[in-house]
Amino acid sequence: MNVHDFLYYIILPILSISSLLVFVRFIKGPSIVDRVVALDLLITISIGIIAIYSILSDKPTFLDISLVLALIAFLGTVAFAYYLEKRNKND
Amino acid sequence: MTDILVYITSGLGALFVLLAAIGTLRMPDQYLRISVNTKAATLGVGLLLTAAALFFLEMSVTTRVIAVIIFILITAPVGAHLIGRTSYFLGNKLWGKSVIDDLEDKYNKSTHELKGHDNEDEKDEKPKPKA
Numbered sequence: 001m002n003v004h005d006f007l008y009y010i011i012l013p014i015l016s017i018s019s020l021l022v023f024v025r026f027i028k029g030p031s032i033v034d035r036v037v038a039l040d041l042l043i044t045i046s047i048g049i050i051a052i053y054s055i056l057s058d059k060p061t062f063l064d065i066s067l068v069l070a071l072i073a074f075l076g077t078v079a080f081a082y083y084l085e086k087r088n089k090n091d
Numbered sequence: 092m093t094d095i096l097v098y099i100t101s102g103l104g105a106l107f108v109l110l111a112a113i114g115t116l117r118m119p120d121q122y123l124r125i126s127v128n129t130k131a132a133t134l135g136v137g138l139l140l141t142a143a144a145l146f147f148l149e150m151s152v153t154t155r156v157i158a159v160i161i162f163i164l165i166t167a168p169v170g171a172h173l174i175g176r177t178s179y180f181l182g183n184k185l186w187g188k189s190v191i192d193d194l195e196d197k198y199n200k201s202t203h204e205l206k207g208h209d210n211e212d213e214k215d216e217k218p219k220p221k222a
Contacts, residue, residue: 003094010105031121031181037174038115041115041128051136052142055146055147063143063155067155067158070166082173084181085177
């Protein structure tokens, strides 16, 4: 079993199962804060999947996309937090 | 040799990401969920990116991986703090078995400003600066 098989048959299924579990929380989260947190974690897991996929396909260029996704996750969380608090304040 | 390191780092990273996902699904409270998300997922994704850097062993890839890891390490606590603060101001309750709520009755509900002291008899003390 070389590195390729290990990543393909063990690591990627674990990451897929974890993103599925987070998606369950994203669907049923009682409030909107739960959904924002679950979205943040989904994007973070996708960064890990991109890192593993760049090993599998032997193309390190994919790691640039992970930087962009990290930026999007942070900006999304900050924007949601800012506007949710503002909406609450104006009521 | 580097293959063994790739096995170890990617396995540990996937394990931590799985633990973060299970914690997000199972934790009873929003604040506990935010806590699990931030710590476990940051460590897991950092280990997965480290596995990529160890596999390629090139200067350009390592630089990119270090940039992503530092960016995640900086931004994850900031985002978690902001969303936790918003969740508290939205009025979400703590879990029933939580022991202490330090922020209880210590902030202005309309302006969201933190107050140093709540009681009148402590006025002679030097007031803490507003956070």
